[in-house]
Amino acid sequence: MGFTGRSTELDRLLPHLDPDKADRDALPLLIFAVTGMGGIGKTALAVETAHRARAKGWFPGGTLFVDLRGYDDAPVTADQAILALLDALGVRGTELPPTTERQYDAYRALLAEQQDRILLILDNASDPSQYLPLLPGTDHHRVLVTSRDRPDALPVRLIDLETLAPDDSVALVSRALHDTDERDDRPTREPDALRELTDLCGHLPLALQIAAAMLRRRRHRSIASLVAEIKETGDPTTVLDNGSRGTDQYGRSLVLRPVLEASYRRLPPDQARLLRLLALAPGADSGTEAVAALADLDEETALSLLEDLAATHLVTPVRDGEGSASVVRWRLHDLVRAYGVGVVAGDVELREEGEAARERVLKFYYRWADAADDRLRWLPGMAEPERFGDRGAALAWFDGERAGLVAAVGWAREERYADAAVSLAVCLSEYLGWRRYFDDWITVAGAAREAACRAGDRLGEADASDHLGNALGEAGRAEEAIEAHTHARDLFRAAGDRHREAIASNGLGIALREVGRVEDAIKVHTHARDLHRAADERHREAIAWNNLGNDLGEAGRAEEAIEALIRARDLYRAADDRHREAIAWNGLGIALGDAGRMEESVKAYAEALSIHEEFEDWYGAGQALQNMAAAHETAQRPADARACWLQAADAYTRGNAPAKATQARAWAAELD
Incomplete structure (x- = not known):
């Protein structure tokens, strides 16, 4: 099979074998090591490098190749390899020195006398003791070592191989x-x-x-x-x-x-245990803190073990940003993960160990997801959440752990983990909605609803169904959202939970409006408002007023819509909920525009925009700018409209709404 890919690695390695370059270097590098997991193509790269170097005439003395079989049950020792090398150099039979020491002397003497450069490939080494005695005693020749382990203690040029593109x-x-x-x-x-x-x-x-x-x-x-x-x-x-x-x-x-078995069996017990548990971790990669929870270790111990596994190329560090200090996550190759899962599945004690580890990581995820969710929902006057001092810190943690969190909720399909996974799913809704990860949100809420339903937890089922409705609505699947919210509302009503019945009604009304059932939406939101008012839930009442105002505007009742949205804005302001105040300002701008009060409408959008930018809510900022652009067009100000469309496109791009950004640019182009 011909050689494929690896152009970057060849470009790094080949220039160092160029004798002209080596002669110019004050301290020529003599040893190069190609490292990577088993099966990654180390030997192929070494051999291809040798072919290309020979083709350039750099090694007229030829290439010496020894397979050290470092990961076999009986690796080739240096003493055995020296015999093969001497044979390749023509020293055999009666010419072969009788003792090992003299064999090494003869080998080095031959290389010192050899004027034509030689490239020595020492393939598949598992320990430096296999190849250190084989190094030439001269800087005239070059050595290329391949290994699954990084020889970090030696002065060598490392070429770490990753998977193919x-x-x-x-x-x-x-x-x-x-x-x-x-x-x-x-x-x-x-x-x-x-x-x-x-x-x-x-x-x-x-x-x-x-x-x-x-x-x-x-x-x-x-x-x-x-x-x-x-x-x-x-x-x-x-x-x-x-x-x-x-x-x-x-x-x-x-x-x-x-190949995988040989690498695993060579690991010390603590590294082997961590590798097995990592194979069970949720998500494609894990942060050090999550790995420590999974393995029931302190973070420093976990980090040291991860670094050891990375040196064997069984774990890959994932860098976030520039520089060596930016390693924050750790990833298993898919096939290593599959192997590790198989090892655990085949042993009763290891399965029990793995189940305990999964429970620990679920507990870890729930604790910090709950705290991060509290920060995202925090308003002045509430208790300060644990750990996360501001929204940025909470969002950063969610961003880093998202894949693992979503995968962990998927464990809810197993009865043992159902309760914890359902609780975790509830903590993810605000974040996934904020970042507009609607597919993940639907997956998480759906898994939670299925688990609660199997367990006969009717209130848990209702909660998950309501979250699922919100996710479906945001994804543009309004009819399915209606079904999910109706199911949630009816379950809450049957349980006599008026508070959560009102919450589900708010989501239901939004979905009804999206499918054109505006009068039904008005009735549902009016009922939600009345329930919240009766319970003296002023902040929730504001949400219902906001939704009702949007319904009334859609129904062509602009003045009533303005009144409702002003009520919502003022209640949000009283609760110091700045972000929802921005949402009310945006809706108010639409209602004012419908009433022909264009200048007031533009000012309302500007208020909304300012707050959305304050929160780095770029999708909300895009909506405000889009509405402002439309208002400028209505007022016959095309230049202002075009500028707003372009700003909206930029905001939508930052807000993970590429389709909206494309449409905004198209509208701007129409005003050129």
Whole structure:
């Protein structure tokens, strides 16, 4: 199979092997190490580098290659390797020195006398003791080591390999099929299936080679059939190894699990335990604090173990920002994760250990999600939430942990974790709505509702159904939102919970208005207002007034809408809820415009815009600017309108609303 990808790594490595450059360097680097997880393509890169360097005439003395088999049950020792190297240099039979010490002396003497440069490749080393005695005693030659472990204690130039880029993965499989049979057009006919296959292989070269070999053997079957087989099994390593036969171009068996097994078995017990637990963690990656909770360790101990696992390339540090100090999260390769899950599943004690770990991380997530949610909902006069001093800190924590939080809520489908996961789902609604992650919001609320329903928790089911309605409504699925909110309202009403009946009614009314049932929306929001007023819930009453004002405006009752929205604004102001005050200002601007009071309308939008910018609510800012642009157009001020449209586009872009941003730019273009 031909060499594919790795152009960046070759560009880093090759110049250092250039003898002209080396002669100019005051301190030439003699040793280079290509490191990465098993199956990542270290040997392929080393050999390709050697071919290209030889083609340039840099190593006229040739290349010496030794496979140290460092991760086999019986690794090659340096004393064994020296015999192979001497043989390659022509020293054999009666010329071979009788003792190991003299063999090393003869080896170094030969290299010192050799005028033609030699490139020495010491492949698949697991420990420096395998290759340190083999280094030339001269700076004339160069050494290239490959290993799954970073030799951090040695002065070497490191080239850490990561998985292939998606396009390179596709090219690798396509080339493998074409090289066998140029008529094999499956990659062209099934591009989507091929990309999905490379994703399932985790873009790991060894897994891709195995998949390509299976496709070559199954030449009359589609790529999609292999994809379906892997997805049905749920473990790519099992399918690929069961279908694997033959060897690669280096004579090694095309098998995946033994490679992962060898790396795992070499780990000390504490590292092996952490790797197993990381395989069970929710989300694609985890922060150090979450890993510490998962493993029941203090954060410093967890960090040290993670760094050790990263040195073996079984865990990858994920950087957020520039510089070495920006590592904040840790990721397992998908196939390492699948292997770790399999290890746990096959042992009763490890399963119990894993279940306890999942309970710990759920408890950790709920504690801090609850505190972060309290901060997002905080108003003056409320108790200060734990840990998060401002909205920015709460949002940053949510942003970092979002994938894990959403995945953890998915555990609600298992009875053991249902209660904690449902509670966690409620804590995510405000954040997911704020960031406009509607798909995640629907997933989270749906999982919570299913879990509560299975458990017979009618109030929990109602709560989750109401959140689901909000998510569906924001995603533009108003009819489904009506169904979810109605279900929630009816459950709350049956339970005699008037407070939450009113909350569900507010969401229901919004969805009704979205489908054009304005009179029904007015009735529902009026009922919600009355329930909140009777309970002396002034802040909630403001929400109902705001919704009612929007309904009245939609019904063409502009003056009544203005009155309702002023009531909402004033109640929000009394509660010091600045963000919802901005929402009321925006609605008031629309109602004032409908009443022909355009200058007042523009001023209302400006008030809304100022507050939305204060909160960095860029979607809300985009709405205010969009409405302001329309008001300027009505007032025959096209230049002002165009400027507002362009500002709205920028705000929508920052607010994760690309479709809105595109539309705003189109409207601005119409005013050129």
